[in-house]
Amino acid sequence: MAKLLIVLGIIFVGLGLILHFGIKIPWIGRLPGDILIQRENFTFYFPLTTGILISIVVMIVY
DSSP states (O other), rough: HHHHHHHHHHHHHHHHHHHHSOOOOTTTTTTOHOOOOOOOOEEEEOHHHHHHHHHHHHHHHH
């Protein structure tokens, strides 16, 4: 079980680095259902739909 968690952690870190520094997928983070509230000195962003979509994809792959 510990080895599985270590491997999954490494995979998630790798995916995070790829999404942050690597290829940019234009629709990730801008899907309908993602919450974005912008005020003068305040911005709140909650990628609800993006998180659900990524979760479904990871579940299917796993």
